[in-house]
Amino acid sequence: MDESKKIQLLLSENEFLQVQLEDLNRIVKNKEDEISLLADDIESAAYLRSRIDCNLSEIEQLRYNMGLAEQKAAGAEMMNEELELNLLKQSKERQKDRAEIKTLGSVRTELEIISNELDEAAPLYAKLEKLESELAEFKSQNDLLQTENNELREQIYELNELIALLKRRKFE
Numbered sequence: 001m002d003e004s005k006k007i008q009l010l011l012s013e014n015e016f017l018q019v020q021l022e023d024l025n026r027i028v029k030n031k032e033d034e035i036s037l038l039a040d041d042i043e044s045a046a047y048l049r050s051r052i053d054c055n056l057s058e059i060e061q062l063r064y065n066m067g068l069a070e071q072k073a074a075g076a077e078m079m080n081e082e083l084e085l086n087l088l089k090q091s092k093e094r095q096k097d098r099a100e101i102k103t104l105g106s107v108r109t110e111l112e113i114i115s116n117e118l119d120e121a122a123p124l125y126a127k128l129e130k131l132e133s134e135l136a137e138f139k140s141q142n143d144l145l146q147t148e149n150n151e152l153r154e155q156i157y158e159l160n161e162l163i164a165l166l167k168r169r170k171f172e
Contacts, residue, residue: 007142014135017128024121031114038111045104052097055090062087 062083 003142003145007138010131010135010138014131017131020124021128024124028118028121031118034114035111038107038114041104041107045101048097048100052094055093055097059087059090062090 066083
């Protein structure tokens with residue numbers, strides 16, 4: 001394969017790699033955006049965990065209050081009903097919080113997948129940089145060969161002129 005075909009092949013490979021690099025940069029940007037969103041979700045999860053702990057403490061307090069209310073007179077019945085409603089509300093909130101915690105587990109898995117994808121992309125960037133370096137080296141070599149080729153053509157032209165001159169003198 002001659003040098004010009006190699007250079008054309010390398011140029012087309014370089015263009016292909018640049019397209020891939022642009023695609024990877026878009027993917028990395030999207031993944032960084034997703035990571036940012038996931039970080040926000042993790043902060044929300046910490047807040048929800050704190051709320052759950054508070055809710056659990058409140059539930060424990062409500063249970064204690066319910067025990068006291070049962071010992072009191074008939075007027076405490078209304079208070080018991082209110083506490084039961086609060087417990088039901090708290091229980092629903094706990095179920096909702098558990099669902100959100102489960103969602104955060106899947107978010108964590110997605111974050112790990114994204115991290116793995118970024119780890120896989122790193123060698124491609126290194127390979128791309130190496131190919132760009134090699135392409136620059138090939139371009140430099142090509143420039144040197146073209147310069148040398150032009151000089152040789154000039155020398156051939158001068159030799160042909162000299163031969164023609166010698167032939168004319170020989171016939172004169």
